[in-house]
Amino acid sequence: MSREPSKSATIREIARRAGVSIASVSRALNGKPGLGDALRERILAISREIEYRPSAAARQLISGKGAVVGISLGRQEIELRPYYILLYQHLTLALHEQGMVPIFFAHDQTALLPERAGAAILLGEFPDDSRPAFLNARGVPFVRIGEPGEGFSVAPDDRHGLYLATRHLIEGGRRRIAFVGCELKLPHRQHRLKGYQGALAEAGLPERPISVPHVHDDALTGYRHLARLLSRLPEDASLPFDALVCETDELALGCLAALEDHGIAVPEQVAVTGFDDLPVLAADLTTVCQDIAVIATTGVTLLGEALAGKPPRHVSVAVALVVRQTG
Structure with missing residues (x-):
């Protein structure tokens, strides 16, 4: 009686056992060049031993350029942002x-992209994104990492996150709460602003946008603008x-x-909250934590769909407020 394939068998486990990178395992499983015959056979033998089974998405991307997924940036400067580096x-x-x-x-x-990849994940949406x-x-x-719109998409629950942060400040006795954001008049920049607005409306407090x-360095922009004010x-x-x-x-930093x-x-005089919970940078910052790993794995799942x-859908990933020293 044969045992069932292990559901936990992953390409990461193959890489660990073979002592190679995940990229090398991917090349071996997809018949790509760049590996010696002995190493390729060792990787394939381990995959058979642990009864590795690729997901439905991987089976869709099993040969030719179909095995390639293009990760596309919308603006050149976003590659400099820590959030996009982590997401990538x-x-x-x-x-x-x-x-x-x-x-x-x-x-x-x-x-x-269409010449070199069989599918795509789009980052960094912007107005009139073609x-x-x-x-x-x-x-x-393709799948978009962004707000609901055309096709498949996934994003953190931005509006709820800013609502949680604003409500936390209101409950702490703050009454003159300002929102600091980039290019707030642009419609695609307002999804987080709306969470702030909703919390203020409930409390009967005025908005202070x-x-x-919008430049490539939010920290420098935030500093210069507030310092001038x-x-x-x-x-x-x-x-x-x-x-x-x-x-x-x-911006918060x-x-x-x-x-x-x-x-x-x-x-004491001014509380400050952020959004993203970036490692190291947000160590002391009260902020909204989004699970970047879950956003990434959800995006790959949607790509398989x-x-x-399958019919397009949007997935909103839950967020949580993390209270630290600044608020």
Whole structure:
């Protein structure tokens, strides 16, 4: 009587036993060049031993360029942001674990994607983003890491996260709560703003939006903008806010530096919250934690559904407020 295949057998386990990288296992399983015959056979033998079975998504991507998934950036500067670096790392791992081969496509390489990849994951949406229409016209299945819209998509529950952060500040006695975000007049930038607005509306408090320019360095932008605002206040004037709800951890860190430089105590005079819970950067920051690993694995699952021709859907990943020293 044969035993059932192990459900926990993954490409990561094969790599561990063979003493090689996940990328090497992926090449062996997909018949790609770059490995010696002896190493390839050892990897395949281990896969048979543990009865590895690729997922439905991996079976859709088993040969030719179909084994390649293009990870596409919408703007060149987002590759500099820690959040996107982490997301890219988790996506790469999740794809490798399913036997897929990820390839990075910068903003100006989108036209090459259909020639080199059988599917795509789109990061960094922006106004008038032409990538979904471009890929649809060429029959390339894709998943967006972003808000509900065209096709398959996955994103953290941004609105609820900012609602939680704002409610926390209100319950702590803050009444002059400002929201710091990039280009807040643009519709695609308002999903987090709406969570803040909802919490204030429930409490009957006025909105205090602070819109900063969108550049590649949120921390520097946040610092410069808030420092200018504080410098323009009369010496005897009270602060126009007692809390700052920031759209990202990086904006929050810039604001914290500006407050410190102006001798404003945090959280005694001004509480500060962020969003993302970035490792190291958010060590002392009250922030909204999103599970980047879950977003990545969910994106890969949705990619399998897209390849299988299933109806498009959006998945909203739960978030949680993490209270630390700044609020």
